Structures are given as C-alpha cells and as structure tokens.
Amino acid sequence: EPEVTQTPSHQVTQMGQEVILRCVPISNHLYFYWYRQILGQKVEFLVSFYNNEISEKSEIFDDQFSVERPDGSNFTLKIRSTKLEDSAMYFCASKRLAGRHTDTQYFGPGTRLTVL
Amino acid sequence: DQQVKQNSPSLSVQEGRISILNCDYTNSMFDYFLWYKKYPAEGPTFLISISSIKDKNEDGRFTVFLNKSAKHLSLHIVPSQPGDSAVYFCAASNNNAGNMLTFGGGTRLMVKP
Numbered sequence: 038e039p040e041v042t043q044t045p046s047h048q049v050t051q052m053g054q055e056v057i058l059r060c061v062p063i064s065n066h067l068y069f070y071w072y073r074q075i076l077g078q079k080v081e082f083l084v085s086f087y088n089n090e091i092s093e094k095s096e097i098f099d100d101q102f103s104v105e106r107p108d109g110s111n112f113t114l115k116i117r118s119t120k121l122e123d124s125a126m127y128f129c130a131s132k133r134l135a136g137r138h139t140d141t142q143y144f145g146p147g148t149r150l151t152v153l
Numbered sequence: 154d155q156q157v158k159q160n161s162p163s164l165s166v167q168e169g170r171i172s173i174l175n176c177d178y179t180n181s182m183f184d185y186f187l188w189y190k191k192y193p194a195e196g197p198t199f200l201i202s203i204s205s206i207k208d209k210n211e212d213g214r215f216t217v218f219l220n221k222s223a224k225h226l227s228l229h230i231v232p233s234q235p236g237d238s239a240v241y242f243c244a245a246s247n248n249n250a251g252n253m254l255t256f257g258g259g260t261r262l263m264v265k266p
Contacts, residue, residue, distance in 0.1 A: 041196070068252070068256040080197065080242065093253055128196050132252075141187070142254060144196035 038061045038123055041145035043129050048152045058114045058148045060129030068111045070130040070142060071104065072096070080128065086112065119152045126150075156180045157245050159257035166264050167251065172230040174260050175245035179224060188217060188228045191240045200241075201228070228247035233264045 042061045050056050062069050069094040085092040086104050103115045112131075116123055126147040134140040155171045157178045166172045174188075184205040189197035203210040203226065210217050216229045230237055240261050244254040 043196075070201075070253070072254075079258050080244075080254075080256040082255070085253055095253070140252075141199050141202065142252075143199060144189070146194070146196045 039131055041131055041143055043074050043127075043145040045148060046146065047149045047151070049153065052121055052152055053118050056116050056119055056150065058116075058127050058129075060112045060114070060145055060151070061085075061110050062112055062131030063133070063143060064110070066131035066133050066143075068092070068132045068134070068142075069106070069142075070102075070132075071114045072128045072130060072144075073125040074123040074128065074147075082133065083114070083127075116150075119150075121152050124150055124152045157243060157255050157257040159241075159260050161260050163261040164257070166233045166262065168235055168264055168266050169170060169232045171231045172228075172237065172262055172264065174228040174230075174241050174243075174262065176226045176228075176257050177224060178226075178245050178249070180245070181201065181224070184248065184249040185246045186216075186217070186219060186226050187244045187246075188242060189242045190214070190237075191242060191259070195240060212233070216258075230262075233262075235264050235266050238262055238264050 040049040044059045069086045082095050083113045084098045101117045105113050128147045129145040130142040132140045132142045187202040188200040190200050191197045201212050201215045201217050203219050219226045240259045242259045243257045
C-alpha cells in the first residue's frame with residue numbers, strides 16, 4: 038500500500054541553524070501539506086501546496102518557513118533560522134485530488150525536530 | 154484556537170465493550186469531518202469520515218455520528234479490541250482553497266483485555 042515517507046525521523050539542531058525536512062508524498066497525489074504537533078498540544082496546520090505554489094498557510098508559517106517541490110517526488114519544508122519553539126513533530130500529508138476537500142489526507146510518520 | 158474540541162483526554166474500556174469518543178466544534182463552516190488514529194512515533198492514520206450531508210457513516214466496527222445542530226460528532230467502536238488502544242483525533246475541514254484540517258486535542262483510548 039502506498040504511503041507518505043519522511044526523512045529524517047529525528048533531527049537535532051542548534052538554535053539559529055537552518056533545517057530541511059523531507060517528505061515523499063504518495064506518487065499520484067496532487068495536494069501536499071505540512072502540519073506540526075508541539076509536545077502535549079494539538080496537531081496544527083502549517084501550509085498546503087498545489088501546482089507548485091502555496092495554496093494556503095497559517096499564521097505559524099512566517100518568513101522563516103518555506104516549502105518546495107524540487108523534483109517530481111520530494112516535498113520539503115525549510116526553516117531558515119530555527120528557534121527553541123520550533124521543536125515539534127512535523128507531519129507531511131498528501132491527498133490525491135485537488136479541489137475536493139472530501140478527499141482523504143494521508144499522513145507520514147513525522148520528523149521529530151529538536152532545537153537546542 | 155478551540156474550533157475543534159475533544160473534552161475527554163482519556164477513556165478506558167473493557168475489551169468487547171463499546172468505545173465512544175466525542176468531539177465538538179464551533180465553526181459552522183465545517184462540512185467534512187474525519188477521525189484519525191495515532192500510535193506513538195507514527196503519523197495519524199485515517200479511520201473514517203463523514204460529510205455534513207449525512208448523520209451517520211459506518212465502516213466495520215467503526216461508526217461516526219454527526220449531529221449538526223449540536224455541532225457534535227462521535228466515534229463508536231464496537232466491539233473494542235486491545236489493538237484499538239491509541240490516541241484518536243477528530244478533524245474538520247471546509248471547502249476552502251487549501252482544505253486544511255483543524256484537529257481536536259485527541260483522546261487516548263485504552264482497551265483492557
């Protein structure tokens with residue numbers, strides 16, 4: 038069964054450093070997402086991406102964040118200058134159809150980011 | 154942001170009995186609701202969904218009920234099995250451009266043998 042994959046599973050970085058989190062969505066999916074979950078808190082939407090551009094972003098997704106689909110398979114989240122409060126689990130998700138919000142989003146296993 | 158709330162952080166149920174997980178929402182624009190199950194160190198796994206045009210959707214042991222007037226949905230698992238022990242999240246969306254999901258805080262279900 039196809040699945041969303043994410044690398045690395047755990048990333049440790051120093052405050053102020055740049056990190057890139059990588060995701061490989063399910064191959065025939067068109068819509069891509071990043072969510073995060075700070076320990077003990079809710080899963081929060083960060084950004085959605087379709088047709089090589091951001092479709093929607095939350096208030097969390099400020100200028101320190103960017104997303105890219107550098108090739109036909111990867112979808113990346115970059116944090117330019119990490120802060121302590123960026124420590125969280127970051128989940129990538131994808132869904133097959135565009136324009137159909139009733140289509141299911143499938144999630145990857147997550148990357149645990151620890152900022153020291 | 155409390156648009157989706159799961160008021161019970163945990164629930165303990167005996168194997169074979171029914172588990173009922175509840176979720177409330179405040180945003181009347183939500184028209185699609187999902188339940189995800191999450192094990193530690195894994196991502197959320199889709200379980201079942203329901204559109205606002207329905208009041209019930211069933212898939213095997215899982216049934217989701219939607220009460221639009223009360224802005225309330227519930228997930229019934231019957232019979233409950235020890236493998237169902239996990240954190241359950243409800244999520245909601247509306248037909249906006251990004252179709253983002255808004256999650257509740259989760260309910261940890263423990264099914265005892």
